[in-house]
Amino acid sequence: MSSRQVTLAEGSILDLDAVMRVMEDSFDPAYGEGWTAPQCAGLMPMPGVWLTLARDGGKVVGFALARMVADEAELLLLAVERGRQHQGIGQMLLDRFTSISASRGAGRLHLEVRDGNHAIKLYSRSGFIEVGRRRNYYNGRDGQVYDALTLARRAPR
Secondary structure, three states, rough: HHHEEEEEEOHHHHHHHHHHHHHHOOOOOEEEEEEEEHHHHHHHHOOOOOEEHHHHHHEEEEEEEEEEEEEEEEEEEEOOOOHHOOOOHHHHHHHHHHHHHHHHOOOHHHHHEEOOOOOHHHHHOOOEEEEEEEEEEEEEEOOOEEEEEEEEEEOOO
16 A cells, blocks of 8 residues: 555544554554553644644544644654555655644744654654754653654744
């Protein structure tokens, strides 16, 4: 399957079950990166927050959750089902985040990601660079801790 069959659309709190299903499938629980349903539900209705869904037919196969504060946009979560990764869906979601952020007046885009997460390659290809590091931010189930990298780039004009 290719990303050509995938469409992007705005999502809402009504899509929380689908978001959680994708997150549980794509985030390895060993690293402590995934969010809980109450965390997502509490954030989604807030001003400046938006959700983009990637659908193949009627099925949600990926999503991006973001927010805008002042002139900065933050990518809070990006996830694609494991079986649909490496098909361009993550890039589509990241490109949509970048485009929406720019249309809303963002001057800077940023995100945090676990050091060692394979998505760092995606973000690097899209112009994000490391601008900070939070030591021992993620707590894995096995007791191991992982740094969070802060990545940023200018928004397109």
